Every structure is written in structure tokens, then in C-alpha cells.
Amino acid sequence: MGFTNYHGHTYYCDGKGTPAEYLEAALQQQMPAYGFSSHAPLPYDIAWTMKAEEADAYVREIKALRTGLQHSIEIYLGMEVDYIPHVAGPGHERIQRLGLDYTIGSVHFVDFFEDDRPWEIDGTHQVFMEGLQQIFKGDIRQAIERYYALIRQMITEDPPHIIGHLDKIKIQSEEGKLFSEKEDWYQHAVEQTLQLIKESGLIVEVNTRGIYKKKSTETYPSPPILKRMKALDIPIMLNADAHHPREITSCFEETAELLLKIGYTHCRVLLQGQWQDIKLTTKGLDYA
Ligand SMILES: [Zn+2]
Ligand SMILES: [Zn+2]
Structure with missing residues (x-):
């Protein structure tokens, strides 16, 4: 028993700690597998990418970690790859040549400022508000719809194995100040995206970082979206988006409980080189 985590950063990007330190933490927690996913390089001067x-x-x-130990843990090599049409994505030559085991596809940027800087949607609120004004004339609905349209474009044109923090853009609307997740247009944008995910067979991660960093009271995606995903039978994976070795299973027990309540019984994980559905419990995955 033990959880897995396939979304973790290292000192190669904005994570703290060496790969070996994450591995040590994973071994301590009796993980059967650990996946590394530092932020892939981008052709921009971005502080948090490799x-x-x-x-x-x-x-x-x-x-080298893989060959250096006679361990009881499998190590997977991945990256969290930004999707920016015509600029970056999991299928880009820059990524493909690395021979990764898997990719997490995330949208952290939505279109561009007038000076050609990509607009970061999960950075500071100030930058978010600047881009919202400049690119979308303050129209939050248009901006959010564009965000989900980009996720759909990624799924159609350049799919990763795993979709990263699906609704992360919600953190900019603390207490629903900019928009409410209950609004029809928002739910429609999400539903269109879920339908496409269903058709694609891709995995959606359930990311706990917002909770333990206190940026959100809920997982990415939110429980109502998870319920809808369950109804559509979309496969999930529980991930921490760790930026420190101590974070590799942060808030996993409570999130496993939530997922079980919603009706999810399995997580899809990479084990023995294959994507497999493994039974979920509140204490970890049950490989028996
Ligand atoms: Zn991310
Ligand atoms: Zn991440």
C-alpha cells in the first residue's frame, strides 16, 4: 500500500530539492512508483521552467537514479509541458527527442500581451488582471472560454498523457469575485471539454496543490467537475504537484476519501511500463 505521485517538480525548474531527495521521500512512503515532471523548457524567459x-x-x-539503486520502486521520467499553439506542446520536437515516459499537458498561458509576452493565468493576480484588460478588454467570460478552448485544442492537436490541473484558472476568482463556477456559460465550457476528454480517453489528474498551498479550498478540478467526470467514466490520477519532497502526498488521504465518496474506485497509474487501473483506498492504492 502507498500512494503514487506523477506530478512533481525538482531543482531543474521551480521545485526545491534534487531528484534523489524526492526519491528518498517516495521510498519512505512505500510508493510503488514515482514520476518526475519538472516544467519543460519554453522559448521565453520564464523563471519557473527548466x-x-x-x-x-x-x-x-x-x-541514473533508476540504474543506481536496487530499489523496490519504479521511476518514471516525465515533464509538465505547456501547451501554446504553434509554440509549445507535448508533441514538439524539443520534447519528443527526450524520450519521456509520459507528459502532463497544462495550460498556464492564454494568448499574448501586445508586446508578445504570453499571458500567464496562474501567476500573480496583478498579471492576470493586466492580461484580462489588455487581451480580453476585461471580459472574464471570454478569457475563461478561451482557456478551456485551448485545453480542447491541446487534446485534439497535441495530446499529453495526463491533463494537468484542469480548472486552475478558478484561483483568480477568489470567492467567485470575477465569475461563479455555477454560471451556465462556465459549466458549458467545462462540459464541452469533458466530452472531448471522454472521447480522447485521456487521464485527468486530481491535483491537491491548491489545497495545501491554501490557494483554493478544493482540488483541481472542483468536486462538481469530478462528479461529472465520474458519470462520464473519465480516468483519474491523484497527483500532488509537489515542489518540495515533503509535499509528494499532501492532502492525499482526504482527497482519496472525497473521490471514493464521488464513486471513483480506481486510479490510472503507470506501473511496469503500462497504464493500469489500481484500486483506490484512503491509505493508498491497493496493488493486491
Ligand atoms: Zn502547472
Ligand atoms: Zn506542476
């Missing part, structure tokens, strides 16, 4: 020239070292360091 530098392009460090990608090979990242791959080497994680592969």
Missing part, C-alpha cells in the same frame, strides 16, 4: 540547455541533464539525472 532552461532548454538543462533538459538533457534532467533526463540523465533521473535515468
Whole structure:
């Protein structure tokens, strides 16, 4: 028994700690597998991504962990890859040549400022509000609809294995100040996206980072979306989006409880080189 985590950063991007330190934490927690997913390089000067020239070292360091130990844990090499049409995505040559085991596809940027900087939607609220004004003339509905349209475009044109923090843009609307997740247009944008995910067979991660960083009171995606996903039978994976070795299973027990309540009984994980559905319990995955 033990959980798994396939969404974790390292000192190659904005994570704290070496890959070996994450592995040690994973071994302590009796994980059967651990997946590394530092932020893939982007052709922009972004503080939280890996530098392009460090990608090979990242791959080497994680592969070395695999061969360096006679361990009881499987190590997977992944990246969290931004989707920016024509600029970046899981299928980009920059990523493909690395031979990763899996990718998490995330939308952190929605279109561009007038000076060609990509607009970061999960950075500071100030930058969010600036882009909202400049790119969408303050129209939050248009901005959010564009965000979900980009996720759909990623699924159709350049799909990852796992969809990262599906509704993360909600953090900009604390207490529903900018929009409410109950509004019809919002639910429609989500539903259209879920329908496409269902057709694609992709995995949606249930990401706990917002909760333990106190940026959100709920998982990404929110429980109402998870309920709808369950009705559509969309596969899930429980991920921490860890940026420190101590975070690799933060809020997992309570989230497992929530998922079980919603009706999810299994998580889809990468084990023995294959995507498998493993039974979920509040104490971890049951591999028996
Ligand atoms: Zn992310
Ligand atoms: Zn992440």
C-alpha cells in the first residue's frame, strides 16, 4: 500500500530539492512508483521552467537514479509541458527527442500581451488582471472560454498523457469575485471539454496543490467537475504537484476519501511500463 505521485517538480525548474531527495521521500512512503515532471523548457524567459540547455541533464539525472539503486520502486521520467499553439506542446520536437515516459499537458498561458509576452493565468493576480484588460478588454467570460478552448485544442492537436490541473484558472476568482463556477456559460465550457476528454480517453489528474498551498479550498478540478467526470467514466490520477519532497502526498488521504465518496474506485497509474487501473483506498492504492 502507498500512494503514487506523477506530478512533481525538482531543482531543474521551480521545485526545491534534487531528484534523489524526492526519491528518498517516495521510498519512505512505500510508493510503488514515482514520476518526475519538472516544467519543460519554453522559448521565453520564464523563471519557473527548466532552461532548454538543462533538459538533457534532467533526463540523465533521473535515468541514473533508476540504474543506481536496487530499489523496490519504479521511476518514471516525465515533464509538465505547456501547451501554446504553434509554440509549445507535448508533441514538439524539443520534447519528443527526450524520450519521456509520459507528459502532463497544462495550460498556464492564454494568448499574448501586445508586446508578445504570453499571458500567464496562474501567476500573480496583478498579471492576470493586466492580461484580462489588455487581451480580453476585461471580459472574464471570454478569457475563461478561451482557456478551456485551448485545453480542447491541446487534446485534439497535441495530446499529453495526463491533463494537468484542469480548472486552475478558478484561483483568480477568489470567492467567485470575477465569475461563479455555477454560471451556465462556465459549466458549458467545462462540459464541452469533458466530452472531448471522454472521447480522447485521456487521464485527468486530481491535483491537491491548491489545497495545501491554501490557494483554493478544493482540488483541481472542483468536486462538481469530478462528479461529472465520474458519470462520464473519465480516468483519474491523484497527483500532488509537489515542489518540495515533503509535499509528494499532501492532502492525499482526504482527497482519496472525497473521490471514493464521488464513486471513483480506481486510479490510472503507470506501473511496469503500462497504464493500469489500481484500486483506490484512503491509505493508498491497493496493488493486491
Ligand atoms: Zn502547472
Ligand atoms: Zn506542476
